[in-house]
Amino acid sequence: MLQALPYDQNIGDLDYLFWSDLIVCLTVDHLSAIRYIFKRAITRTMPTELIENLLRKGDKLYTRDLMGGQSVYGEEVICVKGAYFREWVPWRSKLSALIKRDGLPEIPEGDILYLGAAQGTTVSHISDLFPSNNIHAVEFSPTSYRKLASLSRRRKNIIPILEDAFHPERYAPMVGPVRSIYQDVSQKDQVGMFMKNGNMMLGEGGLGILMLKARSVDVTASPDVIYEKARSELIGGGFKVLKTVPLDPFQVDHAAIIIRKSER
Numbered sequence: 601m602l603q604a605l606p607y608d609q610n611i612g613d614l615d616y617l618f619w620s621d622l623i624v625c626l627t628v629d630h631l632s633a634i635r636y637i638f639k640r641a642i643t644r645t646m647p648t649e650l651i652e653n654l655l656r657k658g659d660k661l662y663t664r665d666l667m668g669g670q671s672v673y674g675e676e677v678i679c680v681k682g683a684y685f686r687e688w689v690p691w692r693s694k695l696s697a698l699i700k701r702d703g704l705p706e707i708p709e710g711d712i713l714y715l716g717a718a719q720g721t722t723v724s725h726i727s728d729l730f731p732s733n734n735i736h737a738v739e740f741s742p743t744s745y746r747k748l749a750s751l752s753r754r755r756k757n758i759i760p761i762l763e764d765a766f767h768p769e770r771y772a773p774m775v776g777p778v779r780s781i782y783q784d785v786s787q788k789d790q791v792g793m794f795m796k797n798g799n800m801m802l803g804e805g806g807l808g809i810l811m812l813k814a815r816s817v818d819v820t821a822s823p824d825v826i827y828e829k830a831r832s833e834l835i836g837g838g839f840k841v842l843k844t845v846p847l848d849p850f851q852v853d854h855a856a857i858i859i860r861k862s863e864r
């Protein structure tokens with residue numbers, strides 16, 4: 601089990617790249633330089649906390665970049681005491697929204713199955729958080745998959761799979777048993793998809809994080825009704841529902857359902 605032991609650190613010191621960056625800014629564009637100085641001054645005064653590879657600085661979240669300071673999708677990269685961190689915005693990633701609302705769930709050590717990986721935005725942050733866990737990332741859109749596959753060439757713990765997550769029997773043999781499943785697909789039968797994959801690959805006691813988009817299930821019903829229906833279906837299917845966390849205001853009409861595969 602990964603230990604998330606918080607420790608307070610004053611890691612707001614200026615990184616050694618500050619002066620060289622500033623000189624470049626001053627030479628190229630004075631306005632950027634002034635903006636940069638102000639931003640640095642504000643960020644320095646923010647309280648910081650580092651838990652494993654997750655950094656909180658003020659109200660912002662960052663992951664410690666596995667690749668030494670490469671932005672993946674245009675997100676901000678900061679340097680703190682010689683280590684690089686990529687900003688993780690809760691409006692762009694449901695997992696970041698969940699952490700803002702309820703903290704990081706205890707993700708067990710071991711392989712992760714990620715359903716609905718898209719181009720790898722959230723996958724890249726999970727790859728930072730758990731560098732020694734393999735992330736089997738399933739995506740069925742060839743366009744998104746191309747970017748995901750390119751990301752996986754740089755990050756060795758991401759294994760991209762071009763498949764339909766409604767058919768786990770097609771990739772289960774190559775994935776094998778996993779310790780957690782993270783699902784984020786905008787489909788009507790999101791619970792059915794989770795249970796199929798969970799029954800086939802999630803080990804006993806394993807963790808599930810189901811990012812449920814209420815409007816994809818039924819546009820007319822109230823999101824709370826959809827969340828409750830999903831909870832009952834999961835329990836009926838033999839899964840334990842630990843909690844349901846609404847992700848508003850970051851992700852409107854979405855909830856994270858935290859699931860444990862019951863130990864029989």
Ligand code: SAM
Binds near residue numbers: 694716
């Ligand atoms: N999880 C991504 C992130 O945070 O970076 C965003 C995921 S986006 C909301 C949903 C993705 O699920 C889309 O890329 C879509 O192509 C994919 N998807 C939808 N149905 C799928 C299915 N049956 N099998 C695999 N991927 C699917």
